[in-house]
Amino acid sequence: xxxxxxxDSQVPVFEEAPVELRCNYSSSVxxxxxxxxxxxxQGLQLLLKYLSGSxxxxxxxxxxxxxxxxxxxxxxxxxxxxxxxxxxxxxAVITNFGNEKLTFGTGTRLTIIP
Amino acid sequence: xxGVTQTPKFQVLKTGQSMTLQCAxxxxxxxxxxxxxxxxxxxxxxxxxxxxxxxDKGEVPNGxxxxxxxxxxxxxRLESAAPSQTSVYFxxxxxxxxxxxxxxxGSGTRLTVV
Numbered sequence: 359x360x361x362x363x364x365x366d367s368q369v370p371v372f373e374e375a376p377v378e379l380r381c382n383y384s385s386s387v388x389x390x391x392x393x394x395x396x397x398x399x400q401g402l403q404l405l406l407k408y409l410s411g412s413x414x415x416x417x418x419x420x421x422x423x424x425x426x427x428x429x430x431x432x433x434x435x436x437x438x439x440x441x442x443x444x445x446x447x448x449x450a451v452i453t454n455f456g457n458e459k460l461t462f463g464t465g466t467r468l469t470i471i472p
Numbered sequence: 473x474x475g476v477t478q479t480p481k482f483q484v485l486k487t488g489q490s491m492t493l494q495c496a497x498x499x500x501x502x503x504x505x506x507x508x509x510x511x512x513x514x515x516x517x518x519x520x521x522x523x524x525x526x527x528d529k530g531e532v533p534n535g536x537x538x539x540x541x542x543x544x545x546x547x548x549r550l551e552s553a554a555p556s557q558t559s560v561y562f563x564x565x566x567x568x569x570x571x572x573x574x575x576x577x578g579s580g581t582r583l584t585v586v
Contacts, residue, residue, distance in 0.1 A: 367512065401579040402564075403577075448514060458503055458566050459505070459517060459520060459530070460515075460517075460564075461517075463514055464513055465512075465514050
């Protein structure tokens with residue numbers, strides 16, 4: 359069975375500083391990887407995804423993540439964060455391509471300090 | 473507006489009461505899912521429906537039942553609510569792999585069982 363580990367439950371970062379949110383997965387088969395963002399009192403929105411091709415994927419608001427198969431990681435990075443990035447971030451994986459079930463990590467709460 | 477609609481947004485139940493959470497999508501997606509979100513635990517899959525007429529258990533199905541009424545609607549029923557079912561519930565639907573796994577979430581139902 360697959361699993362997703364987000365080691366950091368909370369990450370405080372000063373505004374305009376860089377940030378990395380870590381995600382590791384375990385699976386014996388090929389995976390599709392996702393990052394979702396949840397702003398306060400809202401549902402989840404897809405931030406970016408890796409399905410195939412280039413291992414570096416980017417979002418429209420400056421986040422990027424790199425799929426590293428040898429380290430089974432899919433860390434999320436942003437070179438300079440803004441107050442508006444305050445949210446909870448979830449890493450997720452699909453491995454069973456018959457029913458496309460998403461398995462989520464426990465989430466990382468990103469707090470931006472002015 | 474295209475998307476996933478959940479009702480109600482908030483609900484308070486007494487222990488032992490029953491209720492049904494409604495979910496509808498208008499994107500012609502085949503697969504639909506119910507997740508619950510609890511602090512520090514991420515999102516956990518309760519039930520899913522890979523296609524109209526089929527339903528399967530997820531990670532935490534005990535205490536819940538589901539109905540895939542038609543392609544659009546997927547309801548979650550609590551027959552006898554317990555305080556442990558206090559949570560935020562999210563419905564989601566997904567386009568299939570031919571549409572690059574476009575997973576869409578509803579805005580959630582916040583349920584409190586007292």
